[in-house]
Amino acid sequence: MVEWSIIGYNTLMPRKWTNQDTLTYRRQLIRLYSKENLSIFEVGEKLGLSYQCIFQRLKRLGIKISPESKKGYTNKRSLNRLQESQDLAEFIGIMLGDGHISREQIFVTLGKKEKAYVAYVIELFRRVYACELKCMLNKKGHHVLYIGFRNLVDYLLSIGLVMNKVKEQVKVPSWIFRDRKYIIGFLRGFFDTDGSIYKLKHGIQISFCNMSMPLLDNTRTALISLGFSPSKISSNRVYLTKKKDLLRYKKEIGSANPTKMERINKWVGTEVAKPGTL
Template sequence: MRVQLKNGKQKELIYKVKNKAQFTWKDFSEFLNVSESCIIEWSRENNLLPFKIFKRLDKNNEYEKHIVKIRKEKWGQSKGGLNSSGSLKEIKTPKKSKELAELVGIILGDGNINYIKKGKKIGTYMVRISGDKRYEYDYLTKYVSSLFMRLFSIGTKISKRKGNDLSIIVHSKKLVKFFISLGLKSGNKITNQVTIPKWIFKKEEYLKSCIRGLIDTDGCIYTLKPHYPNYYQLSFKNHNIKLLKDLRKAFLKLNYPISNISKNKQIYLTQKLYINKFYKEIGFSNKKHRDRYKHSPVV
């Protein structure tokens, strides 16, 4: 359920809790276990608060008097009357764009779309994107989460596992079906040989954006010091051979002298000239790679 408050009261409530607890947006997102972009959209009153979040923020019931309406979510059911747990709430359906192509690249790199089965029935529909919380916390919880919000008007949840693993997750049946309609597949990306959808090859701007998403998540940039101090490399490693072949095809189409696929399932872009060309024409959304480009460390 979603809570609709009087105009201005949702923003007031969020800032009241944030200021009282002296939260940063990052602290607030960890407290509520949602992405920063999701909270910011709530604070701008672009989306209604989920009932559970509202009750958590309004512990003293001070804002109940400002409730205009409680809106019910639409939930899907599988045959037999069992809940599918895949929300059928409305999402914005975006047109093909540079941002959508980049998100597809991100999912192809370090994400997956899937559903968790419960017996013979389909359980939770899910889109998950993972990374290293030491270097990619802001990239995932701010940048990638904001892509979901701008494209689909849907927030992400943060999932922290043992060690340095961090994921952002979206549970939505419609979202999973939308990505499948774009050419992606659910399940194991290597087994299914999921690759760059054909529509992305039709426009150069889509191709550049998709490459950016792939390199941001599964790529690496480094110098070849000390033996070859004037040489730089950008590499991409993946066990999905079909994806490697298509990414190589994409680089060649954009006139980048990419290497052949190596025995350890990698492709390389070498020399500072072409790394600089990549940075200017395609670039990085992931700060981790921008920093490596600027400081050129040995990796």
């Protein structure tokens, strides 16, 4: 396995493991992963490394990867039949924004300054799925919420979510369009992760940004179904600009992300707004 060493201010070169490196890493991972029975994520958190790096080290060193032996592993969880709800729709919106699905786990990555929203998402997940998301900080200081839950992964894939949202051009699950409350939940979750509000020269604008065109088209359809007048898709975004739309969005949908809701309250419906973006 190749790792990287810094040899100058901005220059990186690969460094092969020495025999001592191999021995050290093997002992370290056997102790943490096998004897202490920590998950790959937990080992990474303890060593200050990404879970991808830990996974590759385990493979390189021939250490058996056995997630089924870890506390709370997916196959030891059961998933009760989920009822369609506004909370579930909101979580789907979050997953379509900043979520990711692997074969065994789901992740939601949130910003450095979104600690309050992290707590909200954990509570929302608990209400919907009756279990707990774990949280770790990655190298960039972002909050990564995650859980190993194979039955949940299978469920999310069965309703149309995908592992590669851009490559597979994900869209909104059709059941969300059956109820106005579900649409509101989805829009709130999606805005809180992939949305922004900022000041224009002569007003305020809300945007939804994503690299999946079907998802943006669905978002536009959702807004229209609620009586809003969104823009056409432009530069991977859908916009709300009309003052009456912004006022209605604030009142009827809002945000569960305190940072974004603070910006909405400060700007929408006021005559003076300071420049900035979120």
